[in-house]
Amino acid sequence: MTVEALIFDVFGTCVDWRTGIVREVAAATARKGLEIDSVAFADAWRDLYQPAMQEIRSGRRAYTDLDILHRENLDATLDNFGIAGQFSDDERAALNHAWEKLPPWPDAVPGLIRLKANRIIAPCSNGSVALLTRLARYGALPWDCILGAGIARAYKPDPRAYLAACEALRLAPAHVMMVAAHNGDLAAARDCGLKTAFVARPLEHGTGQVTDLKATSHWDIVAADFPALSAHLDLRLHD
Amino acid sequence: MTVEALIFDVFGTCVDWRTGIVREVAAATARKGLEIDSVAFADAWRDLYQPAMQEIRSGRRAYTDLDILHRENLDATLDNFGIAGQFSDDERAALNHAWEKLPPWPDAVPGLIRLKANRIIAPCSNGSVALLTRLARYGALPWDCILGAGIARAYKPDPRAYLAACEALRLAPAHVMMVAAHNGDLAAARDCGLKTAFVARPLEHGTGQVTDLKATSHWDIVAADFPALSAHLDLRLHD
Numbered sequence: 001m002t003v004e005a006l007i008f009d010v011f012g013t014c015v016d017w018r019t020g021i022v023r024e025v026a027a028a029t030a031r032k033g034l035e036i037d038s039v040a041f042a043d044a045w046r047d048l049y050q051p052a053m054q055e056i057r058s059g060r061r062a063y064t065d066l067d068i069l070h071r072e073n074l075d076a077t078l079d080n081f082g083i084a085g086q087f088s089d090d091e092r093a094a095l096n097h098a099w100e101k102l103p104p105w106p107d108a109v110p111g112l113i114r115l116k117a118n119r120i121i122a123p124c125s126n127g128s129v130a131l132l133t134r135l136a137r138y139g140a141l142p143w144d145c146i147l148g149a150g151i152a153r154a155y156k157p158d159p160r161a162y163l164a165a166c167e168a169l170r171l172a173p174a175h176v177m178m179v180a181a182h183n184g185d186l187a188a189a190r191d192c193g194l195k196t197a198f199v200a201r202p203l204e205h206g207t208g209q210v211t212d213l214k215a216t217s218h219w220d221i222v223a224a225d226f227p228a229l230s231a232h233l234d235l236r237l238h239d
Numbered sequence: 240m241t242v243e244a245l246i247f248d249v250f251g252t253c254v255d256w257r258t259g260i261v262r263e264v265a266a267a268t269a270r271k272g273l274e275i276d277s278v279a280f281a282d283a284w285r286d287l288y289q290p291a292m293q294e295i296r297s298g299r300r301a302y303t304d305l306d307i308l309h310r311e312n313l314d315a316t317l318d319n320f321g322i323a324g325q326f327s328d329d330e331r332a333a334l335n336h337a338w339e340k341l342p343p344w345p346d347a348v349p350g351l352i353r354l355k356a357n358r359i360i361a362p363c364s365n366g367s368v369a370l371l372t373r374l375a376r377y378g379a380l381p382w383d384c385i386l387g388a389g390i391a392r393a394y395k396p397d398p399r400a401y402l403a404a405c406e407a408l409r410l411a412p413a414h415v416m417m418v419a420a421h422n423g424d425l426a427a428a429r430d431c432g433l434k435t436a437f438v439a440r441p442l443e444h445g446t447g448q449v450t451d452l453k454a455t456s457h458w459d460i461v462a463a464d465f466p467a468l469s470a471h472l473d474l475r476l477h478d
Contacts, residue, residue, distance in 0.1 A: 065409075067409065120372060120373075120376070122372075128407075128409070129384055129386075129390075129407040129408070130407060130408050130409035130410075132384070133359060133361075133383050133384045133408065134359075136383060136384075137359070137383060143384070144372050144375060144376060144385075145368055145371070145372045145375075145382075145384060145385040146383075146384040146385065147368075150407065151368075151390055168367075168368040168369060168389065169368070169369050169372065170304075170306065170367070170369035171369075
């Protein structure tokens with residue numbers, strides 16, 4: 001198995017989006033003296049993520065960058081929490097940048113640095129190039145390039161998202177490994193011919209998480225974290 | 240002047256393509272015991288670069304990645320030098336990777352590291368994502384993301400190449416600065432509304448170079464090298 005590039009899901013797999021969004025929502029509402037359950041707000045905001053992309057996957061809506069979907073979902077969530085009148089357009093735009101300020105999981109950056117030594121590493125996320133670039137700068141994620149929905153103009157698990165990443169790298173899918181904390185993401189990548197690695201992130205949705213707690217299929221690699229993934233790959237490299 | 244991102248021409252501006260190509264051609268021909276003027280070969284190979292892209296700019300040919308154009312131009316150059324029969328398909332493919340192994344100018348990497356501290360940095364080159372990603376790994380060019388013809392599917396100086404870079408970064412052209420050693424590249428970028436910085440590379444074409452020895456227009460910044468460009472920008476930042 002020659003893996004020449006690793007492409008990564010980002011939200012949940014590389015970064016702890018929930019902690020980051022809760023923090024930014026808590027700060028923005030505290031500045032206004034609002035008493036809002038910022039965890040519930042973050043979850044409600046994120047709950048609109050898949051339905052918004054589904055409009056595009058289904059063809060009912062033309063491809064629209066995730067930044068715009070996040071903003072529309074923020075507007076709806078502010079409305080649902082009854083605080084829409086409290087936030088100006090500029091304040092909403094600022095809060096929407098919360099998605100560019102998410103903390104990496106503690107193992108992510110050291111793991112990526114190790115993985116990058118021998119292979120190309122890139123995100124294959126539903127985030128836009130603009131969002132992922134700023135998120136990488138914020139968290140020091142050492143990507144070689146930025147791939148994903150922004151260049152494919154299609155949202156995972158649409159096959160075009162994975163295949164456009166392979167094509168941009170000029171690699172056959174069999175030489176590219178998708179790394180994700182989500183079994184569904186890996187299933188779609190495998191259907192496109194990519195190799196797969198599962199890294200569980202059991203706290204992505206908080207302590208009550210019930211989904212993706214473990215691998216539900218025979219992925220090529222199942223690793224505890226990114227450094228363990230690197231060790232797995234190095235072992236195979238020397239087989 | 241708020242410059243939030245710097246986008247760079249790469250071949251000639253960031254890397255010394257001629258030295259790199261001469262070295263790889265010399266090595267490949269020496270292995271076969273061929274007596275070839277590797278400098279003349281490198282120049283002849285590069286001479287086919289603009290005409291090949293012109294076919295695409297003019298609309299006579301669909302967008303084709305630079306890797307493929309480089310390979311076609313290599314085949315033609317081997318033929319012109321009367322050594323086409325000496326190189327197998329695999330050997331030609333290997334030699335074509337010379338474009339991914341070009342030495343950065345000595346000031347480029349330290350300059351980019353300084354520039355990256357306060358602004359997004361990315362290539363806006365006619366190279367493909369695959370080529371620029373591997374070239375960045377080879378030379379440790381610390382890009383935040385890879386932009387240019389590969390994502391625009393249009394070759395500079397086509398306005399779409401510059402505007403697609405700005406759009407991918409979600410920035411207005413006035414907040415993006417194009418950095419190049421080529422006056423023509425900057426003229427096209429300025430026409431799109433971008434800021435411009437000229438850094439002369441008087442040895443790009445060797446000691447006999449006659450073009451682009453100095454700025455031929457009033458670019459926003461004219462700097463001796465990348466660290467000097469960083470100093471110029473920091474000065475303006477604190478104005």
